[in-house]
Amino acid sequence: MKKIIVALFVAVMFNCGLAQADLITTTFTGDNNVSIWNGSSWSAPSTNWESAATVSNISVTPFSTLYFAVSNDTGSSGNPAGFLASFTDTTTGNVLFTNNSSNFHITIDDLNSTNLLTVNPTSLSDWFTPTSYGANGTQEWGSVLGGPVSGISTNSQWIWTANNNGNYAQEDNFAIVSVNVGSLSHRDNILTTPEPSSILLFAFAGAMLVIFYRRRLGLL
Numbered sequence: 001m002k003k004i005i006v007a008l009f010v011a012v013m014f015n016c017g018l019a020q021a022d023l024i025t026t027t028f029t030g031d032n033n034v035s036i037w038n039g040s041s042w043s044a045p046s047t048n049w050e051s052a053a054t055v056s057n058i059s060v061t062p063f064s065t066l067y068f069a070v071s072n073d074t075g076s077s078g079n080p081a082g083f084l085a086s087f088t089d090t091t092t093g094n095v096l097f098t099n100n101s102s103n104f105h106i107t108i109d110d111l112n113s114t115n116l117l118t119v120n121p122t123s124l125s126d127w128f129t130p131t132s133y134g135a136n137g138t139q140e141w142g143s144v145l146g147g148p149v150s151g152i153s154t155n156s157q158w159i160w161t162a163n164n165n166g167n168y169a170q171e172d173n174f175a176i177v178s179v180n181v182g183s184l185s186h187r188d189n190i191l192t193t194p195e196p197s198s199i200l201l202f203a204f205a206g207a208m209l210v211i212f213y214r215r216r217l218g219l220l
Contacts, residue, residue, distance in 0.1 A: 028085035
């Protein structure tokens with residue numbers, strides 16, 4: 001019995017270590033400007049929404065939530081701002097597409113390109129669920145390009161906020177998008193099954209309970 005317990009413990013520790021090694025790759029764009037938070041600073045904004053950017057090998061330990069800053073070049077009602085992306089866990093193969101689900105939230109703060117550089121998005125509040133403006137390849141963006149943004153799945157939706165006009169859609173004013181990618185690696189969303197280390201943890205706990213009660217009954 002002791003050998004079984006030791007083997008289970010080692011297996012759990014080994015699998016837990018593997019679970020921490022998951023890496024995320026994201027392909028994204030924003031209309032018109034988009035930056036990504038790397039955990040300590042913002043990247044230089046990408047200003048061409050017609051071309052997707054890719055960031056690979058993002059560790060899920062410090063990046064269980066990813067943050068993007070997005071702004072539009074105009075506040076006109078016919079030109080909404082938008083964020084479009086897909087996220088892939090290279091270990092599990094699980095994929096998350098932008099949509100108006102609980103995996104995505106937006107907060108609106110009056111951030112221009114100067115004070116954005118000093119803002120840590122983890123300190124922001126007043127997050128709310130975004131609005132979907134349709135799948136990649138549809139709506140205004142599809143009309144301009146004549147199809148989807150290359151490199152991003154048509155399962156991804158353009159998302160933003162219903163309050164997309166006025167100051168927060170004007171050039172040099174950013175809103176922040178938060179993306180929960182922890183569900184990709186931790187297997188706690190509806191698209192995945194429990195990870196092996198979780199199953200082994202339950203087995204280990206069960207074995208300990210059996211030993212405890214057998215000792216109390218004087219069977220060991």
